[in-house]
Amino acid sequence: MxxxxxxxxxxxxxxxxxxxxxxxxxxxxxxxxxxxxxxxxxxxxxxxxxxxxxxxxxxxxxxxxxxxxxxxxxxxxxxxxxxxxxxxxxxxxxxxxxxxxxxxxxxxxxxxxxxxxxxxxxxxxxxxxQLESQIEAARNSLVQTRELFNQLRDKDVTIVPLSGQQVAPDAYARAYWKKDTQEVYIDAQGLPEPPPGMVYQVWSLKLSPLTPTSIGLLESFATDDNKVFVLPNANETEAFGITLEPAGGSESPTLEQLYTLGAVATS
Missing domain, CATH: 3.40.50 (Rossmann fold)
Incomplete structure (x- = not known):
């Protein structure tokens, strides 16, 4: 003193x-x-x-x-x-x-x-x-972003571009499928913000015959700055699709609300 x-x-x-x-x-x-x-x-x-x-x-x-x-x-x-x-x-x-x-x-x-x-x-x-809290949050966000980039740059990641469909021709997304960890990273930056009471739902598709399997919802879309979502995927996926569904998701995709679609390249 x-x-x-x-x-x-x-x-x-x-x-x-x-x-x-x-x-x-x-x-x-x-x-x-x-x-x-x-x-x-x-x-x-x-x-x-x-x-x-x-x-x-x-x-x-x-x-x-x-x-x-x-x-x-x-x-x-x-x-x-x-x-x-x-x-x-x-x-x-x-x-x-x-x-x-x-x-x-x-x-x-x-x-x-x-x-x-x-x-x-x-x-x-x-x-x-308050400034210290903001700095800490920014530091954590930077660490998470670096970890995400490291995951997406893995040589074993399968990259699947998803192009816009009739309901939203300008929409786009990208799927990064890691088969070894049975995870798929959905980069949804190119999707418009869903209207209130609606949510984007991601589907794993088998093409012959067409068999959709839901792998998850893009929750908290409006508040997620990166617009990158991690979903589980243990399916033998041949294509990925994203539809706009009522909050909580649907048992089967609403094809009239299919925003993006992309096929997995065959080896």
């Missing part, structure tokens, strides 16, 4: 003035017990405030003198009346009160500045934490 910095922060003046919260008062008391320098500074501030308070208390010396003079005049009625000067204003007392008010105003200003500083520091801490 930086003792000098703590003392110069103005919190001890606020402590003496009684402007801190209960928790802050306890904190200062604990620091004062542990650090003699802080205790000494508190005593010095208290002594200064007491000195100002004493200076602000009007004295009784002038008043006593006036009363004594009037008593003397009563005893000496035959003597000429002595004209008394008007008591002088005790400017020192007023100055003391003014100094005390200035001190309190200064303490209040320091208190407000201290609160603003704490609020600003907390805001900065929150911003740093």
């Amino acid at each position: 930086d003792i000098e910095k703590y003392i110069s922060s103005g919190i001890l003046e606020l402590y003496v003035a009684g402007l801190l919260t209960e928790a802050e008062n306890r904190e200062v008391s604990e620091y004062a017990k542990s650090h003699p320098e802080i205790e000494k500074e508190i005593r010095a501030i208290e002594a200064g405030v007491l000195a100002l308070s004493k200076a602000a208390s009007p004295g009784i010396t002038e008043k006593s003198r006036i009363e004594q003079l009037w008593a003397t005049m009563d005893e000496r009625e035959n003597k000429p009346v002595i004209k008394m000067e008007k008591p002088r204003t005790n400017w020192f007392a007023y100055t003391g009160w003014a100094a005390a008010l200035v001190l309190l105003a200064g303490l209040w200003w320091v208190y407000n500045q201290n609160q603003e500083l704490r609020t600003d520091m907390q805001t900065r801490v929150n911003e740093v934490q």
